[in-house]
Each structure stands twice: as C-alpha cells, then as structure tokens.
Amino acid sequence: MNFVSPWLIPAQLLVITTAQDVGRFVHRGGVYNITFDVNEEGETTIGSSAWAPAEPGSGSPHLLPPRWLWASSGPYSLERIGDNIYHVDFGRSARTCYGNIAWQLKEAGVAKADEPLAGIQDGDLATLHYTTGDSFTTNFRNEEIEFVRVAHSLTPGVFEYAEPEAPHLKLRYQVRSDGVVGISAECDGVTTPRLLFKLAPRDQGMQYTYYAVEPLGLGTLSHIRSKMKSACPNKNWKDSDLSQVVFATDKTMYVAVGRSSLALIKTN
Incomplete structure (x- = not known):
C-alpha cells in the first residue's frame, strides 16, 4: 500500500496529541553530529560528537585512526512558546553545552582554533521550530539547521x-x-x-x-x-x-x- 506518511505532513497541518514529541532527533554536519534526546517528562538532553584527527605528536597522523569525540549536557526543560515552537531552558548551563560542541568543532577542524566558541552564538539551539512531526529547525553558528528523527528499535x-x-x-x-x-x-x-x-x-x-x-x-x-x-x-x-x-x-x-x-x- 502506498500513501504519504502522516509524519511528513507539515506541522501546521498535523495535530500533535502530546505536549512534546519524544524521541531522538539528529543533525548531521559531516564530521560532527548534534543530537536532541527528548523524554516523556518534557526534557531534552543535548549530545554532540565528532571525528577528529589523531592527537598531534602521537605518530604519523595518516597512519593513525581518527579520534571519536563525544559529550552531552542536560537534561533541560522544554517550554512551548507558540504553535509548533519550543524553548530549551538552559538556565546557567548554556555555556557548558556550547563549550562541549565548540571544542569538538575545533578539534575536528570545522572551526578555527582562535574563533570564540567556534562561532556559536547566544541563543543557538534554544528555539526549536517544528516543520513536521519528525523534524525541527533551530539556529546554529549563524545558520538554520535541521534535526530529523532517528527511530528507536522495536520494543516489546x-x-x-x-x-x-x-x-x-x-x-x-x-x-x-x-x-x-x-x-x-x-x-x-x-x-x-x-x-x-x-x-x-x-x-x-x-x-x-x-x-x-x-x-x-x-x-x-x-x-x-x-x-x-x-x-x-x-x-x-x-x-x-x-x-x-x-x-x-x-x-x-x-x-x-x-x-x-x-x-x-x-x-x-
């Protein structure tokens, strides 16, 4: 049977029956990923990961495997501030979250070493605009980036x-x-x-x-x-x-x- 999935319907036409869609949403930026894990309590944990070259001075870089960098922060409360719009309440922890991501971007060569917070701006990742039941956009480093659902495995x-x-x-x-x-x-x-x-x-x-x-x-x-x-x-x-x-x-x-x-x- 072929039909358009309801999860691909634009958010303004889709009735979401929960206060907040739960699950994992990922932005893939090439050598780095950012992940929002939204739980049933209306909170999100923000994770980030990146592939970076081998540590300097540890041998020939082209002969060594790249480093896998990972960090997470939260959970942070989510507040609905409009139709299909949610705010991440970082409290005083925004710099911790931004710092984790900035370090990874610099290590991966995505940002310059002397670039403050790797170009991350105040308010980045804080406002989530749902475009479908499966995706949302937010601001990051002077760009609008998209996060897409990653489904969980079958659960008995x-x-x-x-x-x-x-x-x-x-x-x-x-x-x-x-x-x-x-x-x-x-x-x-x-x-x-x-x-x-x-x-x-x-x-x-x-x-x-x-x-x-x-x-x-x-x-x-x-x-x-x-x-x-x-x-x-x-x-x-x-x-x-x-x-x-x-x-x-x-x-x-x-x-x-x-x-x-x-x-x-x-x-x-």
Missing part, C-alpha cells in the same frame, strides 16, 4: 492510548519480541476483538525505519477501522490509519489516526 510490551474527552478513543498494541502485535480498539462503548498482525520494518519514503502492520491471516485492520469509523467519526479515519508504527523511545510509540499522530505509552 503493551502500549496504550486513552483519550480523556468523549468519545474516549482507546488503542492497545501488544508487541512481542518476534514482531507479532495484537491490536484492539474501543470508542464510545464500541470495542473490537484483539487481532494479530506482524510488524515489518520499512524505510521506503522515510528518513528512518518504521514498522508496517501486516496481516497474519487472522483479521484485517479494515475491520477495526470500520467499527471505529462508526463509533468515532470525528477522527476523520483514513484507509492507512493504524497501519504504521514508529517506536520513538523505549516507552512511547506513535500511530497515525486521521490527521493526528497518537502517542501510545508503554504500560507493561
């Missing part, structure tokens, strides 16, 4: 979504380590039986691996969708709904319904 467990407002849509995905998943749904008192499917890894049309929900011959997603369309018509159900799973962390997975990306939380 029971993941559930429960809507507090009527008609109280509920979803339950019971994921096994072999990729078999039992899916059931409930809305406005209407329930579906738990049907078994297979989670198959895919990356076509995406910048990371997601999982397609494929039948095991014991029922179809259309059966679940048809019952939910009648019970929850306000969700604007589509033929592709429930058919893609993205593991964001070891505690959260995302499933698309209508124009929304629903966060299912691990309960067991």
Whole structure:
C-alpha cells in the first residue's frame, strides 16, 4: 500500500496529541553530529560528537585512526512558546553545552582554533521550530539547521492510548519480541476483538525505519477501522490509519489516526 506518511505532513497541518514529541532527533554536519534526546517528562538532553584527527605528536597522523569525540549536557526543560515552537531552558548551563560542541568543532577542524566558541552564538539551539512531526529547525553558528528523527528499535510490551474527552478513543498494541502485535480498539462503548498482525520494518519514503502492520491471516485492520469509523467519526479515519508504527523511545510509540499522530505509552 502506498500513501504519504502522516509524519511528513507539515506541522501546521498535523495535530500533535502530546505536549512534546519524544524521541531522538539528529543533525548531521559531516564530521560532527548534534543530537536532541527528548523524554516523556518534557526534557531534552543535548549530545554532540565528532571525528577528529589523531592527537598531534602521537605518530604519523595518516597512519593513525581518527579520534571519536563525544559529550552531552542536560537534561533541560522544554517550554512551548507558540504553535509548533519550543524553548530549551538552559538556565546557567548554556555555556557548558556550547563549550562541549565548540571544542569538538575545533578539534575536528570545522572551526578555527582562535574563533570564540567556534562561532556559536547566544541563543543557538534554544528555539526549536517544528516543520513536521519528525523534524525541527533551530539556529546554529549563524545558520538554520535541521534535526530529523532517528527511530528507536522495536520494543516489546503493551502500549496504550486513552483519550480523556468523549468519545474516549482507546488503542492497545501488544508487541512481542518476534514482531507479532495484537491490536484492539474501543470508542464510545464500541470495542473490537484483539487481532494479530506482524510488524515489518520499512524505510521506503522515510528518513528512518518504521514498522508496517501486516496481516497474519487472522483479521484485517479494515475491520477495526470500520467499527471505529462508526463509533468515532470525528477522527476523520483514513484507509492507512493504524497501519504504521514508529517506536520513538523505549516507552512511547506513535500511530497515525486521521490527521493526528497518537502517542501510545508503554504500560507493561
């Protein structure tokens, strides 16, 4: 089945049902990477890494492997300051974060040794503008750079979504380590039986691996969708709904319904 993933819909058209998308988002700058790890508590840890030449004086540089440099700082609180815009509260630790990255950029030869903070400016990496459900942009060294989601691996467990407002849509995905998943749904008192499917890894049309929900011959997603369309018509159900799973962390997975990306939380 070919369709446009809801995670690629522009952020202003996509309803995000959690206060903040969780997971890992990475900017790849050639010899260096910067990573935002956003957790379920509304915090982010910022990591940075770079490849740098061998230490001077340690032998012939071209014969020695490059050094792998890594550092992290945080966690820092995230505050929503507008539609699809979040602020990173560095407190008094911004210089620590900037200093880690600046040292790596200089060691990797990306910045000049005498360049203050490797060109990093006050306010860099502090304002995140979400452009899709999977990416955001921020300022860094007088440029706008993009961070893109890196999905978590398949995680066994029971993941559930429960809507507090009527008609109280509920979803339950019971994921096994072999990729078999039992899916059931409930809305406005209407329930579906738990049907078994297979989670198959895919990356076509995406910048990371997601999982397609494929039948095991014991029922179809259309059966679940048809019952939910009648019970929850306000969700604007589509033929592709429930058919893609993205593991964001070891505690959260995302499933698309209508124009929304629903966060299912691990309960067991």
